[in-house]
Amino acid sequence: MKRLLIALACLAFSFSGSVSVLAQAADEPASKDDVILYLRTMRSHDMFQQIMEVQSQNMQQLFRDQTLKERGSVPPEFDAHFKKAMDDMIKGMPVDEITQAMIPAYQKHFTKGDINAMNAFYSSPVGQKVLQELPVVMREGSQAAMPILSKYLDEWKGRMQQELKDMGDDTPNKPIIKKTTPAAPKPATPNSTPN
Numbered sequence: 316m317k318r319l320l321i322a323l324a325c326l327a328f329s330f331s332g333s334v335s336v337l338a339q340a341a342d343e344p345a346s347k348d349d350v351i352l353y354l355r356t357m358r359s360h361d362m363f364q365q366i367m368e369v370q371s372q373n374m375q376q377l378f379r380d381q382t383l384k385e386r387g388s389v390p391p392e393f394d395a396h397f398k399k400a401m402d403d404m405i406k407g408m409p410v411d412e413i414t415q416a417m418i419p420a421y422q423k424h425f426t427k428g429d430i431n432a433m434n435a436f437y438s439s440p441v442g443q444k445v446l447q448e449l450p451v452v453m454r455e456g457s458q459a460a461m462p463i464l465s466k467y468l469d470e471w472k473g474r475m476q477q478e479l480k481d482m483g484d485d486t487p488n489k490p491i492i493k494k495t496t497p498a499a500p501k502p503a504t505p506n507s508t509p510n
Contacts, residue, residue: 356433357437
C-alpha cells in the first residue's frame with residue numbers, strides 16, 4: 316500500500332510538472348519560426364495579394380467616381396490604364412520584405428501558445444474555409460460598403476471645404492496659414508546709405 320501511495324505521489328508530481336512545463340511553453344515568446352509557420356498556415360502571401368486586388372478595385376471605383384464628378388466624364392482608356400497601373404503595383408509589391416518586417420509585431424503581441432492555437436484553428440477544416448472564403452467576403456462586403464464610403468467622403472470633403480472658407484480661405488490654392496508678422500527690416504551695412 317505504501318508503494319502504491321508513493322507511486323501515485325510520483326505520478327501526480329510528474330503530471331503537475333509536465334503541465335507546468337506546457338504552461339511555460341505556451342507563455343514563452345513566439346519565435347520567428349513560429350510566426351513564419353503561422354503566416355504560411357494563413358497563406359498570408361496569397362491573402363495579401365488578394366486583399367490588394369480587392370482594394371485596387373475599390374480604389375479604381377473611387378477614382379472613377381471622383382473623376383466623373385470633377386470632369387463630368389471619364390476618359391475611355393481610364394479603366395484599362397488604372398487596372399494596368401494597379402496590376403503593376405501589386406506584382407511589384409515587396410510582399411516578402413513586408414512579411415519579414417511584420418514578424419516582430421506578431422512576436423510582441425502573441426505568445427508561442429497563441430500562435431500554436433491560431434495554427435491549430437487555421438489548419439482545421441473551418442479555418443481553411445475561413446481562409447478560402449475571406450477574400451470573397453471582403454470583395455462582396457467592400458462592394459456593398461462602397462456607396463456608403465463614397466457618400467461619407469463627399470460629405471467630409473464638403474465639411475472640410477466649408478471649414479476652410481470659414482477660416483477665410485475661399486481660393487483652392489491659397490495657403491491655409493496666413494502671414495501675420497511683418498518682415499523684419501534688413502540691417503544696415505557700413506557701405507549702405509540711408510534713404
